[in-house]
Structure formats: structure tokens, C-alpha cells
Amino acid sequence: MRAELETDAVRTTTGPDRSRHPSLLRQALGWAGSSGWKHLLLIGFGLIMIYPLVWMLTRSFISNADIFNPDASPSFTLENYLTGWGSLRVTFGRFMLNSMVVALACIAGNLISCTLAAYAFARLQFRLRGPLFGLMMSTIMLPFHVTIVPQYIIFHQLGLIDTYVPLILPKFLAVEAFFVFLMVQFMRGLPTTLDDAAAIDGCGPFRTFWSVILPLCMPAIGVTAVFTFIWTWNDFFTPLLYLNSPDMYTVPMGLSAFQDSTGLRNYGALFAMSVLSLVPVFFVFLFAQRTLVQGIATTGLK
């Protein structure tokens, strides 16, 4: 039932971006008519939305003693960043590095496994294609809680607790069916004459996949990479399950540990590290906006 829902949403949202821009006349009328108050409203509301983030950012540059002293005239300082960075036994740089390693490995895993599976579903003919595609689609909405207990037991039995294997391995096995679906949708949009031409030129399915289809899938690959990065960077639940030693912590784990140890008494430093942890996501947001917006609009990713 997910499938129907998906395609309907996709059907209604995949129209070209620029085709429906209102005419100049309409734009001018809109501007003159009601746009003044509208912009005021939108800007005001936007400021309220963003203000908590700005509040955290400014607090991170004010010394902890000044934060809650209304009489102090706060001055700019990097003190919070310095204390926060080394406040745990393991530095924050280590957490950032760990997170980066995990995120990059997850991106590689998702890109490899999901494009492979999607190519088979979208372009190849095989006997169980319909049922297997249905099976894949049905796993998209599966709450992962019904599998985590046995997964944990398996990884525990294999001695893989406190390693990155439980975080990364599932991505190499196309467990995030959402991305398979995204790629299938994209590949179906490519003309089948490409495959025919490649076949006439003597390409087998592997060569066709690698040299013809994959290079044309860059937009879908971009969406997958960007969302995998953001999700794994922010993921807290999986590392909380599997990682025990601070050396292995990812950024969210490090932040949580920091809050629980000293952070509540020194939230200048806690804010500073929180700001640092958001910087990579923010950069992805700045430089991959088009990809992000297209990705959500076509698939409903968060």
C-alpha cells in the first residue's frame, strides 16, 4: 500500500520546476496588491523559527560566567570552544572524525547496494521481479524496532559490539529500501533505447549498468548521498545501541555524554560543541539545497 501512495505523490510532484512560474503581469499585481504584509509576515515568522539557532550560536561565543549575568556586558570569546573541545577524556575532534568515517562508509554502502538493486528492478527482466519488488517496497515502512533486538543479539554473538560494523554493514546490504525505490523511479525515467543501443554495441548488463545507466543517474545518486550523510551524521539510536567506548563515539554520542557529565553546569561549552556538530549538516544544506528540495519533493524524505 505504500507503493500506491508513493507513486501518487511522485506523480503529482515531479513536474518540471520552472514550468509554472506565474506571468509577469500576475507577479506585478501580486507584488502591488498583498505582498507587503505577506513578506512582513513571512520574514517575522522566519525569524522566530531561526532565532533559537541564533541564540545558541551567540551564547556559544559568550563566556559561561556572562551568560546568566544580565548586568555583564558580554564580549566575544572562544573560551567555550576551547573548554568544550577537550572537556571529555576523548576530544571532540575524535568524535567528528569518527562520525565522518561512519558517514562516508554509509554513503559508499548505500550508493553501491542501492544502485545495484535498483538497476535489476528497473531495467532487467527476471522471473520473480514482481514479487521481489513488492517485498522491497513493503520494507520501506517497516518500523525498525521489530528487528533491532535480534539484530543486536546477532552482532553481539559475532563479537561486533563496539565496532562500526553494525552501523555500516546494513547500508552495504541495501536495507534502506527508500533509496532503492528512489533509484528505481529515476532509472525507469531513462529511455529503454539506451539499453538496446548498448546491447547492439555488445555490452552485457554489467557494462550497460556501469557505463550507460550509472552516469545518467547522478541526480538520484546526489540525493541518496546527501540524505545518507545527514541521517547518519544525526543518527543517535544506532550508536547508542552498539558503541560503548568513548574512543568510538560519534558526535551525537559525544554530545550526549558531554551533557550528562558536565554540560549542564557549563552550557557555554555545551552550546559550542552543539554548534560545531551542526556545521557539517549546515554546509550540506548550503551547497546541496537544490538536491535536497528535489529529493523531498519527489519522495517525501525528511
Added chain:
Amino acid sequence: MSLSPTRMRRTARTQPRGRPSRAAYVFLLPWFIGIIGITAVPMIASFYLSFTSYRLGGTPSWIGAANYERMITDSSFHAASLVTARYVFISVPLQLVFALAIALVLNRGVRGLPLYRSVYYLPSLLGGSVAVAVLWRQLFATDGLVPELAGRFGIQMGSWISDPQHALSTLMILNVWTFGSPMVIFLAGLRQIPTELLEAAAVDGAGRVRRFFSITVPLLSPVIFFNLVLQLIGSFQAFTGAYIVSSGSGGPANSTLFYTLYLFQAGFQKFEMGYASALAWVLFAVIGFFTALNFVGAKYWVHYES
């Protein structure tokens, strides 16, 4: 969850030509290992474990439906279910109303649309992170931003985080704050509504409100439905905010004990893995029930163009 007949027909139509290829199974190999090893086998195992008493390292002993019966009298389970239900059924509708309202304002050819869209979307990207949960805890703390602002308007308010009456509200506000992603989906849907229809209705004398309810809402209903199902499922599984705001306890007085947090405590802190599996299956059933209810209800209000 089964596929609808329409979907199957659509799949059949787009089937690639050519003879069956055995290479397909090679391409599917990683996915195949995943669906069996990471999904199917653990799912079956978890169903079995839900009827056992099992602690990590021991052997599972069959106890029938005792885990499920235990929920009937487990007051923490009651608290967790209630907290989660309140969270989902209050914050999701609010979030969608915000998303639709802003999308409607943005849709009418506003200048600078990409900028507004980005600003409103940013919280959706950050909302699930520990950093924002940390920020949220401080926003509503005794000397945080919100009490400070309320104080300026002469309203005395203490820390909402340590007040069982209000702690959950802070997490609801956090969920509403991330209305950007459904908003982007609404915007994409609104763009598909033919302006000719709206203009024709206007010529026929339909006012703004009438046009909204008679044209925009029916044509947008598949997208509204899509967002509703998606946000509902996501919110049932919310975890990070509650964990960080309560330092993993679900307090004060179980007021932020999200269902998934309780499941985590049962399975991975007390290591009662049989009970945790049963909890997971109940969650699965509840999510499945509300999703199915949505689909049944959709027949009456979702309008598909054919």
C-alpha cells in the same frame, strides 16, 4: 503490507523488454542478503522472542503470551503509550496545518520563494539531531530563552523541562518546528493544481475560502494524505528528543517516556529482550493499524484524478 492492484498493473506495464536475465540476481545479491539476514530472520526471531523470557547470553524460555499480558498491568507501559499518543495526535496535525498554511502563502508567486523555503526547511534537517535536542532543553530551562521572553511580557514561568505538566509540550513544539519537510511536499503538490481551474471558479464567483475547500483541498488531498501517513509513522518512532531532554530517563514522572524510549530501556538497559520484542510488535501493530485506518478513511476524502 501488501501492494495495491493499481501498483501491480503499473509495474507490469513498465516491465523491461528482452529475455529473462540471470544477471539480475547478481545485481540483487547484496539486497537479498540484507532482506534475509537484516530484515526477515530478525523479524521472525523477534516474533518468537516476544513469547519468551530472554536475557542476553542466556537461552530463551517459552512463556506464552505472558509478555503481552504483562503490558496490561505495567504502569510504565501505560504511561509510555499515553505520552506517545498525545505526542503523535497533537503535534502531527499541528505540524501539517503549519506546513499547509505556509505553503499556501508561499505558493502565490511570492518573490524570494527559494530563500523562504530554505529558511523554513532548515529546522527539518537539524530537528532530529542531539544538538537541537540539547538546545531545546536549554530553551525551556529555568533561565532559558522562552522563560526570559515570557518574563518580559510579565508572564512568570518556570522550567518546562522539569515540570511533568509541560515537559511533553516542549517536544511537541520541537516536532511542529520541523514542519519544513511536509511544507516542501505541499508546495510541490500545490504547483500541480491548474491555475485555470482556480481562475474559472473565481470567474464563477467563488470566493477565496470556497476555492480553497472546493478546488485546492480535493486536488491536494493525495499529498495531504501522503504527508499525514509519513509524519504519523515517523512520530510514533520519535526517540532522540525525549532521550536527551530527560537524560534517558523519560522523566520527570514519566512525562517524556516515549514508547521507543521505554522499549530501549526494557531491551538494552534492563536487557529484558523478550519483553522488548513484545513491545516492538505492539508498536508495529499500532502503526499498522493507524496506517490502515488512514487508507480506509482515505476512500472518503482523498480524491485521485484518473
